[in-house]
Structure formats: C-alpha cells, structure tokens
Amino acid sequence: METTYFSLGSKASFNKALRHFYAVNDAVDEVESKGNVADYINDLLDDEELHPDQILPLVGSVIREKFNYSFKSFSIPSNITEFTKIADETSKWSALDLVVIYFAPDGKRHVINPKNVDSWERVRELHRDQLVVIYSKYLKEENKKLEIEAIETLFDLIKGKDVSPNKNFIDQSAIVRVETPSAKPAQAQAPASKPKKINITPKYGVQVTNELFHNGNVEAWKKILESYNAKYPDLTVHVMFGGEVINDINSLFKWGKVKHGDSIFFQVSGENIMGVSKLQKYLYEGASPRYEQFLKLGVGRVLNLF
Known part of the structure; x- marks a missing residue:
C-alpha cells in the first residue's frame, strides 16, 4: 500500500511540509529575479525560518531539478582559510550564477555564494578531504560546456591556483561603455529631465x-x-x-x-x-x-x- 503521504496526517507535519513548499517557491522567485539561492537560504537560516535539514532538498529541487544547473563534486585537497581572492575573482563572472555546498566535518552542510566574501566567512575554513559540490548556470543561454569549465575554474581558485578565466564568464553586454559625445548644435540639447518624485x-x-x-x-x-x-x-x-x-x-x-x-x-x-x-x-x-x-x-x- 502506498504510504508516501502518511506523514502529512498530522497538523504539525502538514504545516512543516507547507512551510518548506513556501520556501521552495520563494527560492524559485529569487533565482528567476537573478538572485543567488545561497544568499536566500542563509537569510532564512539567520532568521530561523529554515531548518538546516532543508538545505539539500531545497537546493536539489530548485537549482538542480527546476533550473538544471550543472554540478560537480570534489574533495578538498588541503585546509583552506583564505577566500577573498575567490570572491574578488568570481564576482566578475557576471554571466554565471554559482553556488557551493560544503560538507563540514561536524556534519553540517553550508551553502555558499562564492561571489560573496561574507558567505565564505560563515564557513571560516574548508577542511582537507571534505566534500564540496559546485553548481553553475550560464545565464544567457544553454551552455553546459561553459558551466563545467566555470566549475573547474572555481575549484582551481579554491585550491589556490592562478587561473585565466574564459572571457565568456563575463557578460559583455552588462559592461558600461563610455562613448565620446559628438559635437551638436546648442539648440539640439535634450530638454531638462523631470524632477524625481520623492x-x-x-x-x-x-x-x-x-x-x-x-x-x-x-x-x-x-x-x-x-x-x-x-x-x-x-x-x-x-x-x-x-x-x-x-x-x-x-x-x-x-x-x-x-x-x-x-x-x-x-x-x-x-x-x-x-x-x-x-x-x-x-x-x-x-x-x-x-x-x-x-x-x-x-x-x-x-x-x-x-
């Protein structure tokens, strides 16, 4: 006999499941609005609105299943405590969304936005031989090859290697280009903009x-x-x-x-x-x-x- 839904028979269990579904739905909205799911999850954890056991199910259902992020797992080669260089470099990769899941020796799972140095400070140290899973999504179009390349480049950064990132990691359309204005007659000046409403x-x-x-x-x-x-x-x-x-x-x-x-x-x-x-x-x-x-x-x- 099918027993999948038996756990929802009590009010407490049903409400617990419902809160998780709400969290998943909000995480979907966060990703669709170009937010990072790691920042969203950590905000909920800080507010005690999410239990640590919900991290992996939420990550799996949102960025792996719904949005089809590429991912690879690695073993940390040595203890790592310096993350500023990682955040400084990956913050330039505007064409990619990145999420790191770190499995700590104490059994905790940490979800990290590698572009955010404060996110790394939650971990403080990556320990040798511990598991890390890196997720990547190219935001412009489907490109699994580039996503895997980004994952491997990020892991090289984590290991402390110098990297030469693919130029496609950066969304060139998002770069502001300053053009030299052409000379125009004085009468061709644009009208004054309307005052902003406060x-x-x-x-x-x-x-x-x-x-x-x-x-x-x-x-x-x-x-x-x-x-x-x-x-x-x-x-x-x-x-x-x-x-x-x-x-x-x-x-x-x-x-x-x-x-x-x-x-x-x-x-x-x-x-x-x-x-x-x-x-x-x-x-x-x-x-x-x-x-x-x-x-x-x-x-x-x-x-x-x-």
Whole structure:
C-alpha cells in the first residue's frame, strides 16, 4: 500500500511540509529575479525560518531539478582559510550564477555564494578531504560546456591556483561603455529631465530588547545602515528618538538614554523605496542582545545584508 503521504496526517507535519513548499517557491522567485539561492537560504537560516535539514532538498529541487544547473563534486585537497581572492575573482563572472555546498566535518552542510566574501566567512575554513559540490548556470543561454569549465575554474581558485578565466564568464553586454559625445548644435540639447518624485514611508518603530541600547547596539545599527545605503544609494534612512531627528546615531549611545522597551523610529525616503521590511528586521536584531552577529561578520567591510 502506498504510504508516501502518511506523514502529512498530522497538523504539525502538514504545516512543516507547507512551510518548506513556501520556501521552495520563494527560492524559485529569487533565482528567476537573478538572485543567488545561497544568499536566500542563509537569510532564512539567520532568521530561523529554515531548518538546516532543508538545505539539500531545497537546493536539489530548485537549482538542480527546476533550473538544471550543472554540478560537480570534489574533495578538498588541503585546509583552506583564505577566500577573498575567490570572491574578488568570481564576482566578475557576471554571466554565471554559482553556488557551493560544503560538507563540514561536524556534519553540517553550508551553502555558499562564492561571489560573496561574507558567505565564505560563515564557513571560516574548508577542511582537507571534505566534500564540496559546485553548481553553475550560464545565464544567457544553454551552455553546459561553459558551466563545467566555470566549475573547474572555481575549484582551481579554491585550491589556490592562478587561473585565466574564459572571457565568456563575463557578460559583455552588462559592461558600461563610455562613448565620446559628438559635437551638436546648442539648440539640439535634450530638454531638462523631470524632477524625481520623492516618496517617504510611514514611521516604523523598533523596540529595544537589549538591557540598554549601548555602544554594541549602536555599532550594529551603523553596519546595518551602511549595508542598506550601499545597496540603495539613492534612498535615505531617517532615524528618530524622543520626537527628535537623530543626525548622528552615535548620540544614541549614552548610558541610560535609550532603555529596554523604548522604541527608536525610522523612515525611508526616495523615489523607488525598497528593502524596508528587511531593514526593520535587521534593526530589530541590532537593538537586541543578538547585536554581536553584525559585528563578527565582514570586519572592515560593508556587510552584504540586502
């Protein structure tokens, strides 16, 4: 007798399966919008919205089955702790989407966007003789040969080799070319562009759940806002507390000024406002006892949160 669906007989099991299906569906949307599934999965793991056991099923159903990424597995030849060169090189490969799955000695599976150095820092070290699976997709058209070449070139980078990447790894159409403007009569000048429409969000409150909003919380907020501004340079975040606009966020660091249970407010202004829900979520974490997670990652670099 067929028993495939017996596990869905309880409400808890059904809801668990449903949440996974939602995660898979959102991952499909992420890939279709040119996002990287590793970044998506790691965001869900950080928010405890995804269990580590879901990583491989999600990767298998989305990038292997639906989108038909090429993949190859390798054994790590030696302990590896330097990843900046890998991220710097692969970030230039704009014609490819890449995902790395690393099987750590403790049994954990790590999903990595090799173009994102913060993604590598989650692993910190690749251990000798451990399994790594590299997935690759050429974004312009079907080209399995190029995908396999990209996988092998990436593994050479991981091994510390110098590489000469195929020029087709880079989407030439995405490169901005500056042309010398031809001389035109003064009367042929284009009309002045219309002024941009500035929108502004409502005020969003972020409740402080740490014992105090101390220096660590301030530094976490600064890194979060820095990351947001790097992603959306045309948008402005306005921070308010006690009915006053906070122009220098460091001024919030005064022992006892912002206490547990107080709310700090923010608004975002600009023409095309995006990423507000994520910003609110990260600011809430930055105002909590879990603020240290933002200080440990990407030391000396802008965090890739958005």
